[in-house]
Amino acid sequence: MTSRRREVIIIGGGFAGLAAAVDLAEQGIPVRLLERRSFAGGRAYSFRDKFTGDSIDNGQHLMMGCYHNTLHFLDKIGSGHLLRIQDSPRVDFLYEREGRSSFTCPSLPAPLHLLAGLARLGTISWRDRINALRVGIALRNLNGNRDDLANITVRQWLDSLGQSDRIQRRFWDVVALATLNERPEIASADMFARVLDQAFMHRKTDSTMVISKVGLSELYVDAARAFVESLGGSVQLNADVTRLEFSSNRCSAMHLRNGDVIEPEMVISAVPYFALRRMIDPRLRRSSPSLGTLDQFSSAPIISINLWYRQTVTDLEFAGLIDSRIEWVFNKNMIAGSPVKRPQHLALVCSGAHDAVRLTKDDLIRLAIGEMNRFFPAAGKQSPIHAYVLRETEATLSHGVGMAQLRPGCGTEFRNFYLAGDWTATGLPATIEGAVMSGQLAARQVLAES
Template identity: 35%
Template structure:
């Protein structure tokens, strides 16, 4: 062995991760833990990607309400890794208040909840007492759930049909779709049943409701999301020696004559043995070197879907519960963000999360205010006369990839045809919809693939995903 070869063997491998969202941060953490020298590039002035916080006067505001479930084992690993699990606790037991204001008898509250019995009996009592469906509809839902439990979400045939078609085959009425399946599916998939891949829907409902009794218990941050995905994540990256470069985008990625990679950024060229692209699909398409994917244009066929969030600060408390969801109203999910925002002065800050918001994403704030404030008063009588101290809107026009039928065949895996180049992001082939869970899983997969290529021993933190 020559002296030069020995130096190359002993040299610390270098990695560049492009993108500082959950996928990129996860990949950077795992690569740095394995001993690589890591540079993390992020175009924004903070980490967290599309899951972040900002200041508005004295409030700390999340750009949108984000929740996770007990079955989200990768995101829970991430929270543990950044010492944030206690700041985003889970419910002791699934309990979702559902307020129906569209019935002839006036507003009626129901609940989607579970008990401690084994699957599927854990939901039986809750379904039997769910007042927003008839007795026949509840029995039909039970039969469809048992059929769904037998499906393999990875079956390519399921990706080719929409969820609504499958529900129709199993006798689900329009009311059952509205009051149960879409109530859960729309915020999780960011699309109604008619526009959702059956494969992704099967993943959501089978994993969340039919795998373990507590799988669907809901968790959410009790602090601003920036505390978790930016501040605490940055602290862990710093402790591992990761060089984090904000306000910096990769301009070009190319292969060197020696088989390494160069990543060009304004004023600097970085060299690396491993590059992880953890940016949206359109940006990834623009950075991919020729030959990295068989058909890179397929990335451009992965559509996007928006999420609209309305933020209302009332002069007094108008909601006693931490959250609820609504039927018979354009309002979807409402969360109390008073404590996490730092609001003082006796008021209450509610965040209204509107998924699949294609029809409203570009509506003027004044039009949204005129539409939704009366709706909030209809849902919450205590809001009448409470006084609105502030009303503002956050819009994520490309919040998620669109979960349309056929999207599964478009989503690439972590590995590319170019040795040392890997892909991450919730839009990659994780098997999950565009969730925080999917983003973290993609980062784990990309880092694992890179370490395997380098011959680095590593243990995947999730046994089931190894």
């Protein structure tokens, strides 16, 4: 006779919670996922714009070939074909007066492809390109040990490696802001070194850019839910967990806003740190070895501005804008495979937006239009017919110096309570890949206990 397998309750239906649910359901574990909102997807979701009918993401998300856990998760739920994966790494950068310069990598083994890619960036001097070798050598010499970089910022590290202001502004800063969502003066060098190692020091395909051809919710939310439900699990929406109780080293009760109380067998918390903080009594939290750092976390915002132009503004799929408060422009029609569709829907991104987040919606639209006019002559000849601004004030963890030491691992001192989410100690920045990896780690740990 087989014994009944214990039910696992997962709190939170973002990438982390859904990845955990998928892996557990696949292993025959009874899974019940509780999501506070009326839709799942967390900080990576999409919805229909009422004016144009187009799909809008809560913020454009860019993935990379090195997102191995994410790509595996998406393949498993049958969504891999909805991704646009570059054949070879390529990023176009735009400069106001100098035009375009492309980062393209030749067929060389990593990390030579990175250095060759830099060498091809026409807007960086030869001296700077040769100097960039020092970053590659420093990464190699770390041999995975980034402890010495934990207490310095990205800026301090790049300065110590003799990187000029120009190459920092024109290349390294763009990479740091895009991957860490934090300015190089704040972001910690150990996390940046980890990103560079992951993206550029292994396989060339790891450096390719990966973008969803469809809205984020269409990419993974429905498919993950269907996968879990087909295996007998459930995804419950409008299920807001307001309080967790702990006794005898266990999570003993979960209180929901609708008055329900659950006595859980096993729990995976896959909510952001600020949501978990609210569910746990402050005295218990502060005295807990695994949850005691929750009060020390902080977040960095991302602003997204969607503009629709009647006439074509750009033929590029996406581009980084150098020396601009808007860092990236994504050509949504082209990414979706409809390059000639009009109006042209462009999604603009402003990361680490601590200052811009204070601007009004109208000011943000004005700023965006001004920057589009500056970089794209065709934008200056027309006005957008529609604009939509999204502000994610707690988009990601702020990867400042010292943050890595605060991030808790998956297991806690409570026997039936595990942590997942992009903010936990995955060794990765707070990204989709970190979130998926954390969910998969939590599932593995729960399985080992089941």
